[in-house]
Amino acid sequence: GLRALVHLRLASTVSGTQYPFPQHPRPTPHQIFHLSYGASQADIKSRYYELVREHHPDSAHAQHIPPSERHSRFQAITAAYETLTGKSGLQFGSGPRGSPSDVYMYEELMRRRR
Amino acid sequence: MVALGIDLGTSSCRVGVWKHDHVEIITNEHGNRATPCYVSMVANKCVIGEEAKRQVPSYPQNTIFNAKRFIGRKFNDLEVQSVMKYYPFDLFSKDGRPYVTIERQGQQDFSAEEISSVILKKMKSLGEVHLGVPCEDVVITVPCYFTDAQRRATQNAAKLAGLKVLRLLNDSTAAVIANGLASDRDLESDEHRILVIGLGAGALDVTSVQDQWGVFEVETVAGDCHLGGEDFDDRLVFHFVQEFWSQHQKDISLDPRALWRLRAECERAKCALSSATRADIALEYLHDGIDFYSSITRAQFEAICSDLFQRILDRVEKVLRNKDSVAEVILAGGSTRIPYIQTMISKLVCGKLPVKNLNPETVATGAAVMAAVLSGNLSPKLEDTLALDVASFSLGIQTAGGVMTHVISSSATIPTRKSEIFTTYADNQSSLIFRVFEGDNERANDNNLLGIFELSDIPPAPRGVPRIEVRFDIDANNILDVTAFDQNTGRMKGVTVSGPAQNHAMDDSYQQFMDEDAGTRVKKTLDWYTSNLRLLITEDKLPGTVKASEKASLESAVKRAEEFLSMAEKEGPNVERYEEMQQMLETTSLSILRKHGTAPS
Numbered sequence: 078g079l080r081a082l083v084h085l086r087l088a089s090t091v092s093g094t095q096y097p098f099p100q101h102p103r104p105t106p107h108q109i110f111h112l113s114y115g116a117s118q119a120d121i122k123s124r125y126y127e128l129v130r131e132h133h134p135d136s137a138h139a140q141h142i143p144p145s146e147r148h149s150r151f152q153a154i155t156a157a158y159e160t161l162t163g164k165s166g167l168q169f170g171s172g173p174r175g176s177p178s179d180v181y182m183y184e185e186l187m188r189r190r191r
Numbered sequence: 192m193v194a195l196g197i198d199l200g201t202s203s204c205r206v207g208v209w210k211h212d213h214v215e216i217i218t219n220e221h222g223n224r225a226t227p228c229y230v231s232m233v234a235n236k237c238v239i240g241e242e243a244k245r246q247v248p249s250y251p252q253n254t255i256f257n258a259k260r261f262i263g264r265k266f267n268d269l270e271v272q273s274v275m276k277y278y279p280f281d282l283f284s285k286d287g288r289p290y291v292t293i294e295r296q297g298q299q300d301f302s303a304e305e306i307s308s309v310i311l312k313k314m315k316s317l318g319e320v321h322l323g324v325p326c327e328d329v330v331i332t333v334p335c336y337f338t339d340a341q342r343r344a345t346q347n348a349a350k351l352a353g354l355k356v357l358r359l360l361n362d363s364t365a366a367v368i369a370n371g372l373a374s375d376r377d378l379e380s381d382e383h384r385i386l387v388i389g390l391g392a393g394a395l396d397v398t399s400v401q402d403q404w405g406v407f408e409v410e411t412v413a414g415d416c417h418l419g420g421e422d423f424d425d426r427l428v429f430h431f432v433q434e435f436w437s438q439h440q441k442d443i444s445l446d447p448r449a450l451w452r453l454r455a456e457c458e459r460a461k462c463a464l465s466s467a468t469r470a471d472i473a474l475e476y477l478h479d480g481i482d483f484y485s486s487i488t489r490a491q492f493e494a495i496c497s498d499l500f501q502r503i504l505d506r507v508e509k510v511l512r513n514k515d516s517v518a519e520v521i522l523a524g525g526s527t528r529i530p531y532i533q534t535m536i537s538k539l540v541c542g543k544l545p546v547k548n549l550n551p552e553t554v555a556t557g558a559a560v561m562a563a564v565l566s567g568n569l570s571p572k573l574e575d576t577l578a579l580d581v582a583s584f585s586l587g588i589q590t591a592g593g594v595m596t597h598v599i600s601s602s603a604t605i606p607t608r609k610s611e612i613f614t615t616y617a618d619n620q621s622s623l624i625f626r627v628f629e630g631d632n633e634r635a636n637d638n639n640l641l642g643i644f645e646l647s648d649i650p651p652a653p654r655g656v657p658r659i660e661v662r663f664d665i666d667a668n669n670i671l672d673v674t675a676f677d678q679n680t681g682r683m684k685g686v687t688v689s690g691p692a693q694n695h696a697m698d699d700s701y702q703q704f705m706d707e708d709a710g711t712r713v714k715k716t717l718d719w720y721t722s723n724l725r726l727l728i729t730e731d732k733l734p735g736t737v738k739a740s741e742k743a744s745l746e747s748a749v750k751r752a753e754e755f756l757s758m759a760e761k762e763g764p765n766v767e768r769y770e771e772m773q774q775m776l777e778t779t780s781l782s783i784l785r786k787h788g789t790a791p792s
Binding site for chain 1: 381403404405406564565567569573574577578579588589590591596604606607608611612613614615616623624625626654655658659667777778781
């Protein structure tokens with residue numbers, strides 16, 4: 078019963094997806110999720126899986142989109158999900174995370190190259 | 192276009208295809224659904240599978256098996272070194288990688304990739320004969336814990352076999368897909384957690400997967416890609432080599448043919464012990480005309496392998512402890528048939544959960560399903576087959592004090608892309624050297640070094656000012672690509688972090704550097720850094736915006752380091768304390784200099 082129901086729903090969305098990816102550049106997480114600001118965590122979670130089914134690069138519904146676009150859309154969806162669920166610790170415009178490796182190695186490698 | 196699913200195991204290989212709305216596992220010319228991963232080359236003839244396996248006693252040094260254990264590894268890896276003495280064929284090092292050498296006409300040296308490609312080519316032709324059309328597209332399964340290098344090597348093997356890899360699929364993900372397709376899933380359910388334990392001939396995978404809203408979402412993976420049935424065989428072989436020695440004072444480990452026959456007999460005994468409590472070993476004329484008769488009990492076998500079994504259970508327990516509400520446990524792979532392992536897993540889940548044994552074709556079935564999905568098969572049966580996989584390891588860059596700074600954390604959903612900004616540690620520094628690691632340890636050197644690359648031609652600037660963005664891209668195959676670019680100039684450097692064509696010159700000088708005494712290295716680093724900062728303060732070269740309080744905290748940090756250096760001189764080297772000090776100093780100075788360096792003047 079349920080399976081048939083889901084198929085019916087998916088079949089109806091093959092051509093025009095239920096939650097299309099926003100066309101304009103830099104959509105907000107809420108725009109990507111087609112949810113208002115008051116949405117609950119439960120809403121966000123279930124919508125995430127609906128978006129995954131529609132937009133995952135492997136999904137049959139996404140096969141008409143070029144691969145690179147599929148990937149960046151999916152990455153935008155996971156990033157938005159992280160933001161909406163508070164899992165993302167990254168702030169925009171944050172400073173450098175330090176410098177790689179160590180000074181002596183750098184000096185030594187430079188010297189050896191000369 | 193039809194695509195095949197291949198389960199390329201350590202000891203055997205299976206190929207399946209989605210046909211008439213279900214998966215068919217394709218049989219080989221002997222009617223077997225699994226083909227042994229054996230390649231035998233004698234004179235100018237190459238045979239694969241059963242025939243090759245049969246040839247081992249006659250040509251022990253010309254028949255290669257278990258190539259998967261060497262693929263993508265370095266010759267000096269402990270995993271290669273520890274098992275090579277039990278194999279009848281010869282391994283040697285070429286460019287630091289393990290190669291086998293075979294005495295025959297024509298090509299004599301083969302890499303593990305080349306051996307695997309011969310097997311894959313065989314699978315390709317089995318598929319083509321079965322379907323009657325050419326097949327190029329495949330999904331190949333790999334252990335979750337396969338490293339970047341092992342994944343790349345597997346892809347390369349497929350390429351050599353004339354195949355196009357649609358996906359490298361994790362074994363346990365394949366098992367979950369196949370299991371899900373065969374059972375009645377509740378597509379509207381939230382949170383149905385499945386624990387998959389895969390233990391085959393070569394590797395252990397422990398994966399927790401959520402089946403929710405019709406999507407399989409992998410949460411965490413744990414495992415060991417060198418722990419499986421072959422290790423139990425190794426233990427048994429060792430046990431009987433010793434027994435033979437104590438009975439006859441003769442070492443059969445130097446006799447390749449005897450070693451092989453013993454190995455085959457041990458494998459048979461191991462399988463027998465899954466149902467019987469005692470197994471006999473009978474080998475006539477094993478060595479020097481001596482017949483060898485012995486036996487082993489299940490209890491003895493469990494004792495011989497007890498530390499290996501414990502390692503398996505530790506991994507499982509670790510995943511179980513962090514995951515409550517596991518609804519189902521599924522076991523995949525031949526070695527999960529060992530009664531002791533089954534009993535212990537039931538015990539771990541307190542006998543409450545259903546523990547389901549999957550048939551040995553599950554992984555190939557999952558691969559074939561995924562192959563159908565990725566090649567655009569629109570069968571309604573496949574509509575709910577979507578798996579969200581995760582990065583198997585954390586990936587990052589070594590920063591101050593030897594710390595691993597994560598750019599992507601393990602269990603991040605893939606494909607993914609993440610960036611971090613890094614900067615210079617010296618004034619007017621013109622290039623940065625990045626060391627990319629995979630692994631979950633805090634100290635970079637405890638992880639696996641994937642590669643080293645350099646971004647050069649950074650315009651002169653005070654330390655901490657340049658903003659170098661490093662971007663990590665992980666594709667759906669769990670393969671990493673790294674690019675670095677200077678945000679100010681836009682100069683970019685793309686790097687392939689592993690594979691045979693890596694930056695050898697850089698590697699060599701790096702290796703020389705690492706070979707030097709670690710104590711000297713950390714001391715020189717801290718010395719250099721401290722004196723530079725001291726110079727900056729005394730010559731008043733700090734940016735004008737630096738507040739007096741900030742200058743004071745910088746001053747005190749430098750002073751602490753100077754005192755530490757003079758104290759440490761007397762006390763002798765302690766690498767960790769040097770690194771701690773280095774980290775403290777860098778954190779303090781960078782936080783201040785960054786703030787002022789990047790602020791508009």
